[in-house]
Amino acid sequence: MAWFKRSKIGINTATENKKEAPDGLWKKCPSCKKPLLNSEQIENQYVCQYCNYHLRIGSAEYFSILFDNNSFKELFPNLTSGDPLNFEDTKKYTDRLEESYLKTGLKDAIRCGYGKIQGEDIVIACMDFAFIGGSMGSVVGEKIARSIDYCLEHKLPFLLISKSGGARMMEAAFSLMQMAKTSAKLALLSKAKIPYISYLTDPTTGGVTASYAMLGDINISEPGALIGFAGPRVIKETIKKDLPKGFQTAEFVLEHGFLDFIEDRRNMKNKIASFIRIVK
Amino acid sequence: METTFDFEKPIEDLLVQLEKVKQVAEKTKVDMSATVRELEAELEKTRNKVYTNLTGWQNVQMSRHPDRPQTLDYISLICEDFIELHGDRTVKDDKAIIGGFATIGGVSVMVIGHQKGKNTKERQFRNFGMANPEGYRKALRLMKLAEKFNKPVVTFIDTMGAYPGIEAEERGQGEAIARNLLEMSVLEVPIICVIIGEGASGGALGIGIGDKVYMLEHTWYSVISPESCSSILWRSWDYKEKAAECLKLTSENMFANGLIDGIIREPLGGAHQNPEETANTIKNQLLEDIAALRLKTTESLIAERIDKFCKMGVVVEG
Ligand SMILES: [Zn+2]
Numbered sequence: 001m002a003w004f005k006r007s008k009i010g011i012n013t014a015t016e017n018k019k020e021a022p023d024g025l026w027k028k029c030p031s032c033k034k035p036l037l038n039s040e041q042i043e044n045q046y047v048c049q050y051c052n053y054h055l056r057i058g059s060a061e062y063f064s065i066l067f068d069n070n071s072f073k074e075l076f077p078n079l080t081s082g083d084p085l086n087f088e089d090t091k092k093y094t095d096r097l098e099e100s101y102l103k104t105g106l107k108d109a110i111r112c113g114y115g116k117i118q119g120e121d122i123v124i125a126c127m128d129f130a131f132i133g134g135s136m137g138s139v140v141g142e143k144i145a146r147s148i149d150y151c152l153e154h155k156l157p158f159l160l161i162s163k164s165g166g167a168r169m170m171e172a173a174f175s176l177m178q179m180a181k182t183s184a185k186l187a188l189l190s191k192a193k194i195p196y197i198s199y200l201t202d203p204t205t206g207g208v209t210a211s212y213a214m215l216g217d218i219n220i221s222e223p224g225a226l227i228g229f230a231g232p233r234v235i236k237e238t239i240k241k242d243l244p245k246g247f248q249t250a251e252f253v254l255e256h257g258f259l260d261f262i263e264d265r266r267n268m269k270n271k272i273a274s275f276i277r278i279v280k
Numbered sequence: 281m282e283t284t285f286d287f288e289k290p291i292e293d294l295l296v297q298l299e300k301v302k303q304v305a306e307k308t309k310v311d312m313s314a315t316v317r318e319l320e321a322e323l324e325k326t327r328n329k330v331y332t333n334l335t336g337w338q339n340v341q342m343s344r345h346p347d348r349p350q351t352l353d354y355i356s357l358i359c360e361d362f363i364e365l366h367g368d369r370t371v372k373d374d375k376a377i378i379g380g381f382a383t384i385g386g387v388s389v390m391v392i393g394h395q396k397g398k399n400t401k402e403r404q405f406r407n408f409g410m411a412n413p414e415g416y417r418k419a420l421r422l423m424k425l426a427e428k429f430n431k432p433v434v435t436f437i438d439t440m441g442a443y444p445g446i447e448a449e450e451r452g453q454g455e456a457i458a459r460n461l462l463e464m465s466v467l468e469v470p471i472i473c474v475i476i477g478e479g480a481s482g483g484a485l486g487i488g489i490g491d492k493v494y495m496l497e498h499t500w501y502s503v504i505s506p507e508s509c510s511s512i513l514w515r516s517w518d519y520k521e522k523a524a525e526c527l528k529l530t531s532e533n534m535f536a537n538g539l540i541d542g543i544i545r546e547p548l549g550g551a552h553q554n555p556e557e558t559a560n561t562i563k564n565q566l567l568e569d570i571a572a573l574r575l576k577t578t579e580s581l582i583a584e585r586i587d588k589f590c591k592m593g594v595v596v597e598g
Pocket of ligand 1: 029030031032033034048049050051052053
């Protein structure tokens with residue numbers, strides 16, 4: 001639920017990763033603070049070559065890393081959010097959406113594509129944290145549901161990359177019901193014996209964790225990713241104690257039995273392709 | 281325990297006035313029956329006015345009334361018998377979610393629900409109705425048991441949310457809820473869910489995937505509590521009333537938005553004014569639905585359930 005707490009990396013993702021950015025551009029690694037040239041970032045798949053920190057990236061970068069030759073057909077690209085509740089807090093939801101369109105060039109917090117991964121056909125849905133904190137509203141739910149329908153129809157494995165602060169509050173109960181909707185569709189995918197890989201990235205929390213992100217035939221992640229149901233701040237306030245070191249990291253979640261493996265982003269494509277080849 | 285909310289003040293005032301008039305009449309032996317009748321009529325009018333136009337926040341307050349009936353109350357009022365079953369068979373028995381086989385009007389069912397507790401001791405024992413993963417896993421175990429014996433499932437929802445704690449995260453709170461959403465959507469027996477108090481987010485939805493989902497009139501159901509919504513969106517706890525309006529979390533709003541199947545009416549003044557009447561209304565609704573849902577084939581039952589949830593959401597096709 002903490003989509004508003006954007007880290008610096010999250011905010012910058014949209015602009016810093018623009019493909020046309022000149023080679024001379026660089027950013028500081030948020031972990032070791034060393035400068036990373038844009039060309040180095042692309043070459044290292046946005047992993048710091050000094051400390052292995054996995055930079056937060058969006059759907060464009062994940063698609064370029066995973067799809068063969070970055071070639072894919074985008075599915076349902078034109079769906080956008082309605083404003084069923086006429087929601088207005090300190091800002092109108094519609095204004096928030098407009099700002100996000102301009103800032104990110106995205107239409108909502110998820111994009112879906114059909115392509116190949118080491119020659120294997122696959123549908124990949126990938127969330128974009130830059131768009132209102134990767135929050136799950138009707139568009140996210142609907143695009144996942146339609147992607148699953150597409151997989152069912154064409155018998156394609158499904159990979160879903162989660163990166164989200166949780167529910168989109170401005171869609172209130174509509175947002176909540178996307179958890180039901182996506183989980184129900186995944187039940188159908190499972191009954192059809194079609195592989196579903198849930199790839200949880202930094203951060204994956206709230207309603208996303210409590211629905212599709214935890215329902216993979218395999219759940220996989222990257223080193224150091226924050227994964228949890230309740231946000232760390234909420235837990236701290238509830239139990240009035242400090243949280244243990246490493247709490248809610250991918251490593252913690254793996255240790256407690258809710259992830260199948262953690263892999264370096266630069267080797268993820270190999271592992272995913274192997275898995276698909278083995279189970280198909 | 282007697283709790284009067286701010287918005288009930290006009291009713292309270294009239295009650296006090298009425299009592300005074302009656303006392304005066306008693307003492308002075310003067311016939312004041314005309315005044316009494318007038319005040320009683322006024323009282324009736326005021327009650328209707330107050331309780332039929334509650335705001336979002338007022339409904340939230342009603343849903344948390346300390347005397348409001350809870351799952352165990354409804355079980356004892358509705359069911360002829362109840363065999364409580366415990367444990368998730370892995371970690372422990374979660375006291376925040378209870379369940380077991382029961383008979384309602386001669387029909388065998390599995391009943392599952394959040395239990396908040398009524399006094400301090402009970403509330404602590406029940407963890408305020410905030411379940412840990414083992415609560416959701418117990419619920420799922422019982423639902424699978426119901427499926428095995430072909431019995432319908434009834435759930436009563438009343439929670440401030442799934443518990444946010446260290447152990448809850450260690451044992452996979454997210455996975456436990458997610459698993460229930462998936463399994464409930466394809467459970468091969470009818471499921472009827474009733475929000476009887478608070479319906480907060482994934483903690484509520486985790487036992488809330490039903491062929492029929494109802495809200496009692498003065499309850500709320502949303503993705504977040506108005507307090508937390510206020511603190512996140514306004515960065516202050518002072519906007520809970522405004523947040524409650526924005527979230528459109530009342531039974532009326534939820535029904536109008538097609539997110540629940542119906543509203544179960546409460547006695548004037550709320551369920552706690554007449555738990556027996558409330559329980560009876562719920563019972564009739566349950567029996568009617570079970571009979572109707574029993575006529576469906578398993579395939580169409582599941583297909584319609586999934587289809588209903590898949591239609592929820594508002595998107596603009598570009
Ligand atoms: Zn570094």
